[in-house]
Amino acid sequence: MSIINLENISKVYQVGSEDVHALDGVSLKIDRNEYVAIMGPSGSGKSTLMNILGCLDTPTSGTYDLKGTDVSDMSDNELAEVRNREIGFVFQTFNLLPRATSFHNVELPLIYAGIGASRRRELAETALTSVGLKERMLHKPNELSGGQRQRVAVARALVIGPSIILADEPTGNLDSKTGEDIMSLFQEIYMQGNTIILVTHEEYIANHAKRVIRLLDGKIASDELVANPTVPQREK
């Protein structure tokens, strides 16, 4: 059963007096434990698609079924709840709270979910341990390297056990070696049974996924399985 089911999704922005169709009738199914890359040049609508998939935005028309629930018409607060429970974001610029420790950054989604302090502590520690940052729990982002920051972000995305991990150019701000490291982390997460959606414009990053969806001018141009996906080995 597919975890994501987009049907005929359109998103229209008004720029001045003109309507811009960022997405134009996109239909898409993604199953549990898939590793999908979404590609496309800038202006192709991949950011818009990611925002809709991540419930940060709602489509102008069409339906979005997430785990059997229609989220295309939800209110802002309902969407906030869906984002909190079902979606783990990893951003290009990490987007950690600068004044908070790694631990607090990872704990934050749990606070918004209303989980008690001792359980929060347990979950956040497990998540940070799984990305190899147990020793950096009380460091603030500016005391961490880029790679470490992105791992904290991954831990934050994982901590609540979401249905989808949504990564937007997760290696865009990292050097290639560190980027490779993060990709191997995603590989591990995928192997543990998570669903990962990777938004990127770099071919070699997209090749880590098992399936690549290419967008062009707001439409799906191609949707095919990767013949021989890269499987990075994480340095231990």
Place this chain on the structure above:
Amino acid sequence: MRLHLFEWKEALLISLSAIRANKARSFLTMLGIVIGICSVALMATAINGIDKAFVNGVSALGADNLYIDKYAWFSNEDFFLMRNRKNLTMDQFEHFQKLAKLPLAVAPSILTMHKVIHENNYVEGTLMTGTTDSYLRTTNFNFARGRFFTALESNGARNVAVLGSELAAHLFEHQDPLSQEVKIDGIPFRVVGVLEKQGSNMLGNFNPDNQVYMPIGAVFKHFRRSRDTVTIVVRAPSTEMIPATTEEARGLMRRVRGLLYNEKDNFSINTQEGLTTEYNKVVGVIKLVGLFITGLSLLVGAIGIMNIMFVSVKERTREIGIRKAIGAKKRTILGQFLTEAAIICLIGGLVGLLLAVLLSMVINKFLPTSVQMDTVVLAVFISLLTGIVSGLAPAWTAAKMNPVEALRYE
């Protein structure tokens, strides 16, 4: 409910760290509230003090007193018509005293102002009340030293004087004034008593603390002509009896003054109530204006908070985006910024209050006052309210941000 509690705790921690992260800015913003709350609290305290001084004064003079006088103290009657009334004489007073049944005590009084000297110390323009021994029963005076003058001294128009506490302290410094001599306009008077401090600064010269009391006969003998008008002080037996006592006094005075049924009163009966009404009329306006003006400084502080909160929201647009992306609801973000504004105001308010308490100790030298508990509670409440009201618009701006745009914000 648990959910709210977490969010609130989180909001509190964020607010404190945001305030810490912008120390200088938070301090300057707080300063506006500090000054605002301090001035409002001081104004409230000063008003309390003025009221207290007034009430002290009125009760020292006897709150249930009537004053039968040639003039009405507070009225729109033509002053020149009143001036043409005949003077109230001592004969009329004695006649009235014989007839009056209701009053607890009746005494004549006449005022005069002179220089009082003791050795090298002197006070210019001291108010003196000439009266009889029964005057004491129209007041609530207590004595620090000695006594009031007796009927014998009063009837004999002896040169004896009772001094107010401040006057005595000024003239005698650390000496005991009892049985010593003061010179009033060069005439020697023996001090027989000193009053306890009454603390009724509002009454100015009329404050018993600054007065001299002496037999009315002595006043007529040395300072005033015997035809001069006197005031008859009448003490009603109780507050409830004031109207009845007033009515009796009016009837008797018409008889004493020989008025026909169709003639108007050629005297006035003044009450403390008139004084209180007049006081409230004048001071009430001053109070309102004072609180309004000091309230303006609080308003300026509140605008400062609002301004800085807008800046803070703008600066933290990205943070708001992140929080929303990982599941913060509108009310969470709203609460976060409201808490921040409220904390700034609360801290500012508490500091302002502390400052007000310290400053009121200085004011206490002039007015019998201190910061009251209700002022404290009110000031804390107002500062919290200021924070919430001025934080509302910026916090709402933050709460309704679109997460996509907020995340894109550089």
